[in-house]
Amino acid sequence: MSTARHSPARSIAAHAVLIAYTIIALFPVFVIIVNSFKSRRAIFADPLALPTAETFDLVGYQTVLKQGDFLLYFQNSMIVTVGSLFLVLLFGAMAAFALSEYRFRGNSLMALYLALGIMIPIRLGTVAILQLMVASGLVNTLTALILVYTAQGLPLAVFILSEFMRGVSDDLKSAGRIDGLSEYTIFFRLVLPLVRPAMATVAVFTMIPIWNDLWFPLILAPSEATKTITLGSQVFIGQFVTNWNAVLAALGLAIVPVLVLYLIFSRQLIRGITAGAVK
Amino acid sequence: MGALTLSSVTKAFGKTEVIRGVDLTVNDGEFCVFVGPSGCGKSTLLRMIAGLEDVTSGDVAIDGERINELAPARREIAMVFQSYALYPHLTVRQNMSLALKQLGKPRAEIIAAADKAAGMLALEPLMDRRPSELSGGQRQRVAIGRAIVRTPKLFLFDEPLSNLDAALRVATRIEIARLHRELGATMIYVTHDQVEAMTLADKIVVLHAGRVEQVGHPMTLYNDPDNMFVAGFIGSPAMNFLKAGTLGLRSATVGVRPEHIEVSDRAGRIEGRVSHLEKLGGETLTYVQTEDHGMLTVRQFGEYDHPVDGTVWLSPDQSRAFHFDAAGQRMR
Numbered sequence: 167m168s169t170a171r172h173s174p175a176r177s178i179a180a181h182a183v184l185i186a187y188t189i190i191a192l193f194p195v196f197v198i199i200v201n202s203f204k205s206r207r208a209i210f211a212d213p214l215a216l217p218t219a220e221t222f223d224l225v226g227y228q229t230v231l232k233q234g235d236f237l238l239y240f241q242n243s244m245i246v247t248v249g250s251l252f253l254v255l256l257f258g259a260m261a262a263f264a265l266s267e268y269r270f271r272g273n274s275l276m277a278l279y280l281a282l283g284i285m286i287p288i289r290l291g292t293v294a295i296l297q298l299m300v301a302s303g304l305v306n307t308l309t310a311l312i313l314v315y316t317a318q319g320l321p322l323a324v325f326i327l328s329e330f331m332r333g334v335s336d337d338l339k340s341a342g343r344i345d346g347l348s349e350y351t352i353f354f355r356l357v358l359p360l361v362r363p364a365m366a367t368v369a370v371f372t373m374i375p376i377w378n379d380l381w382f383p384l385i386l387a388p389s390e391a392t393k394t395i396t397l398g399s400q401v402f403i404g405q406f407v408t409n410w411n412a413v414l415a416a417l418g419l420a421i422v423p424v425l426v427l428y429l430i431f432s433r434q435l436i437r438g439i440t441a442g443a444v445k
Numbered sequence: 446m447g448a449l450t451l452s453s454v455t456k457a458f459g460k461t462e463v464i465r466g467v468d469l470t471v472n473d474g475e476f477c478v479f480v481g482p483s484g485c486g487k488s489t490l491l492r493m494i495a496g497l498e499d500v501t502s503g504d505v506a507i508d509g510e511r512i513n514e515l516a517p518a519r520r521e522i523a524m525v526f527q528s529y530a531l532y533p534h535l536t537v538r539q540n541m542s543l544a545l546k547q548l549g550k551p552r553a554e555i556i557a558a559a560d561k562a563a564g565m566l567a568l569e570p571l572m573d574r575r576p577s578e579l580s581g582g583q584r585q586r587v588a589i590g591r592a593i594v595r596t597p598k599l600f601l602f603d604e605p606l607s608n609l610d611a612a613l614r615v616a617t618r619i620e621i622a623r624l625h626r627e628l629g630a631t632m633i634y635v636t637h638d639q640v641e642a643m644t645l646a647d648k649i650v651v652l653h654a655g656r657v658e659q660v661g662h663p664m665t666l667y668n669d670p671d672n673m674f675v676a677g678f679i680g681s682p683a684m685n686f687l688k689a690g691t692l693g694l695r696s697a698t699v700g701v702r703p704e705h706i707e708v709s710d711r712a713g714r715i716e717g718r719v720s721h722l723e724k725l726g727g728e729t730l731t732y733v734q735t736e737d738h739g740m741l742t743v744r745q746f747g748e749y750d751h752p753v754d755g756t757v758w759l760s761p762d763q764s765r766a767f768h769f770d771a772a773g774q775r776m777r
């Protein structure tokens with residue numbers, strides 16, 4: 167603990183930088199939320215003003231909720247995001263455990279192969295994916311989206327988690343084997359709880375692109391029954407007229423579920439860090 | 446019951462040979478210590494006995510039965526690790542009971558076994574705590590308790606005291622020796638600390654670069670080492686090695702223990718300059734820089750004073766010296 171690290175000047179500088187970053191990052195969100203509560207005229211007259219008694223208008227939210235299927239869109243987004251997240255975490259962690267724990271021929275080649283997916287955008291394969299989905303009759307199903315997002319999320323998950331699993335005490339796993347625990351029990355009961363912070367990190371990184379994606383819902387599941395929230399909001403954006411109240415309200419609402427998921431994971435993250443480790 | 450036999454056991458990680466042909470017998474009830482410098486393959490050998498690493502070639506047998514392919518849990522062994530390796534999500538009692546539970550033993554039997562082990566190690570007040578609520582010494586006692594509960598044929602210890610502070614290390618060492626007497630079980634104990642090896646072992650196995658250098662009773666290794674490595678490794682402070690040629694002897698190297706060199710201010714065989722002095726109360730260690738033999742250590746019992754940078758004369762006790770040939774093998 168050097169005293170320099172705790173000097174007030176440094177502390178102020180660090181906080182200033184962090185606060186500046188927070189403001190920049192939150193500003194668009196702030197603008198969206200503020201404007202979603204204003205009348206159309208007020209949005210264009212002064213986009214940065216807070217809603218006043220005069221300009222306050224819930225018409226955006228009314229439109230969105232009247233649009234009827236919005237709850238369904240929400241539900242679809244939730245199912246796709248949570249489903250993909252579950253599969254990414256489960257298979258990602260299992261693959262990472264195998265790569266970090268077992269010595270087998272082609273281990274490092276396999277790790278490299280799995281990591282390649284981080285660098286190659288999955289959208290390059292859109293046409294092939296669409297053909298595949300058509301052939302297997304999965305077009306316009308949420309399953310199609312979950313499968314694609316699972317594939318999209320796995321490379322990074324395997325990469326990050328295998329790095330963390332290498333750090334889990336060998337002795338603990340050995341003790342488990344000597345006590346007769348199965349490899350599954352060792353994985354689920356001993357290793358996974360110790361890499362929980364990494365799991366939370368992976369969850370956050372995986373979740374947000376899935377929730378925000380417009381591309382694959384548009385191509386693979388554009389039907390009314392399978393629309394996600396991002397796709398559903400597009401009805402308000404027209405070629406000539408855009409219903410800004412509705413778009414902003416939809417976006418404002420769309421933030422809520424991710425925020426909730428994020429809060430859940432960040433709590434896990436902190437709990438994971440503070441839980442007593444092996445030593 | 447618990448005799449271990451290793452026959453020409455080798456281990457290679459890829460192309461690196463880590464264990465290069467080890468033959469060893471550990472008798473039932475014996476306390477056997479593997480000792481050697483860091484990285485010489487002690488842990489690897491122990492993990493092969495436990496079944497945690499495959500044997501590349503050779504045979505591992507317990508009570509005459511080959512167990513090369515047997516899963517660790519079925520070998521009737523228990524292991525204690527340097528990092529304790531307690532299950533963080535289980536209480537002390539659950540930690541100690543897990544192995545028996547996995548074997549499907551009846552509840553009453555498990556509780557009785559855990560209570561008995563807890564009694565032997567004075568763990569009763571800790572039974573409902575989690576590992577994160579225990580000190581290092583308590584954790585290692587729990588880990589030892591977990592091993593006892595299984596009543597294994599073979600206890601395996603991998604540097605169990607290395608994470609403890611000096612006082613606890615001595616206390617736990619004594620406790621392990623007591624347990625060995627009470628249980629009469631076969632124990633194999635890995636350490637790089639030769640004091641632990643000397644004080645605990647019935648039989649010491651000195652390992653060096655994956656090979657066994659010598660096997661024997663601690664006093665045999667001390668008084669009758671087979672080669673320079675064992676002579677230098679066993680005994681603290683380490684043996685001095687002198688160039689025999691300059692002393693007019695026909696061997697290549699002469700080994701003399703620090704307590705078998707006499708110091709004088711006036712006359713002697715080897716001239717040197719005192720470079721450092723360590724007074725420990727009961728004994729005095731003098732480090733003397735010499736021209737022909739490098740740094741030599743002298744141990745005198747009692748309190749002595751030799752001015753640092755002063756000149757002293759050393760006379761090794763030739764009758765108690767060990768002679769080694771050019772390959773480092775003992776010439777008897």
Ligand SMILES: Nc1ncnc2c1ncn2[C@@H]1O[C@H](COP(=O)(O)OP(=O)(O)O)[C@@H](O)[C@H]1O
Nearest residue numbers: 458461463481482483484485486487488489490
């Ligand atoms: N899983 C492994 N893969 C490759 N090399 C290993 C592995 N485990 C141990 N080694 C090597 O084997 C040698 C002996 O290791 P170890 O048995 O842990 O030594 P010790 O316990 O005597 O300090 C070391 O050189 C180490 O680098």
Ligand SMILES: [Mg+2]
Nearest residue numbers: 487488489604
């Ligand atoms: Mg070791």
